[in-house]
Amino acid sequence: MIDASDPRLADYANLRDVELRKSLEARHGLFVAEGEKVIRRAVAAGYPVRSVLLTRRWVASLSDVLEGLGDRVHVVDDAVMEEVTGFPVHRGALAAMERRELPSVAGVLGGPSAEGPRRVVVLEDLVDHGNVGAIFRCAAALGVEAVILSPRCADPLYRRSVKVSMGAVFAVPYARMTDWYGGLAELRAAGFRTLALTPDQSATPLDRAVMTERVALLLGSEGDGLSSRWLREADEPVCIPMSPRAMDLGVDSLNVVAAAAIACHGLMRGR
């Protein structure tokens, strides 16, 4: 059996060390899919498999995925799995996958006259991988057709994002802006009306916002919300109406996933 220090297992090292993983995955152009369901979705989405690390009991159910991988299939026991990855991998199977080059923002949005997405969500500097994954899952469930990330937004292909998204990160097209400052101009050029979601209750309630043919909803980071630049540049600030009692209860906002869910649901209107 292969040993935890074998270089062929380097792709799986220290999966809970975020900083180390970020640099390792960027350097080698890889990401890690966890569990049978998510691995299957990554393969179905066309990502090439670099290798698979799994315990014996998963070999049979993943046999079709493993076929043709030859010596890039590494069957180990739980102890080796934990030694390599740094945690007990309950789902018993990991796959190291090749990243692909991301399309450009223009490529995902299409031109103003082209066929293309009509409802998109734009994430500004969300730093939590779980939140990014959860928002992709909402987007896929509720008909949002693409996600655009600001330059500093967390990586949708990071293991935790992938897992929380249930693989929706493979299914919803996305792109990363190269320019935060001018990011909204590109959305407008593609014919999108930009709605900036804010907790500010004097903004237009989302249910009453003008929804044109193409709408982009802007969502801000966990702590500070949208930057003042994006709030100012957007076509319309919109809010989710809160209970008049919420402030008395000490609750002045929703968390970003809850807000995103309500907003994605609201974007289905007029479709």
Place this chain on the structure above:
Amino acid sequence: MIDASDPRLADYANLRDVELRKSLEARHGLFVAEGEKVIRRAVAAGYPVRSVLLTRRWVASLSDVLEGLGDRVHVVDDAVMEEVTGFPVHRGALAAMERRELPSVAGVLGGPSAEGPRRVVVLEDLVDHGNVGAIFRCAAALGVEAVILSPRCADPLYRRSVKVSMGAVFAVPYARMTDWYGGLAELRAAGFRTLALTPDQSATPLDRAVMTERVALLLGSEGDGLSSRWLREADEPVCIPMSPRAMDLGVDSLNVVAAAAIACHGLMRGR
């Protein structure tokens, strides 16, 4: 300075060991609030303080809370804090608080003719503390006036629930059913129309459900959703309409917090 093994710090032991904490907190009738904001909310909600464990730099900003606690204030350095709790406490201050006796379900709901909540959420067997906390935050933000828990639902006063809720667990009244089997009968007796949220797209879309004077929305557990008993017994099954493409994308449901957020938002209708 007090030592990590001092019995006066026993309330704060191993905060990341869920099983140990559950039994310790039940036995001593305590819970732990983390961070200045949450501690203040617990105190404001009237929970008595057993003791406070904090690092020196938080003493000044919490001085009003600490007043009168005498030798139940334990100032330690980061290393002792970590040794006692088992993790680096970034928020620098913890308070052990006394639990209070929970009201009965009938006490929270009030009789059919009484003044009482008109919108409640009922959680069946949610096991994740973070999800329970997030749903309390949604409830507080969106005007849901009470939460009812099934007997096996996770504890809203567990540290992680409290933290994720941003203290909303102190502000939204809640009760725990003693009887799962007959739980819905008690809701009906109090005059509530029960809506069972299901991913089944043949159910009534939530936006078109009949909302009477008093509505209770039933939310099922993370994995399996509502039990067949509750689904069958509810007055009406309701769903959040998903994109027709979602199934093709491999997404067959929303996560429970996203669903709860959309549902709480939907319950504001007709208020």
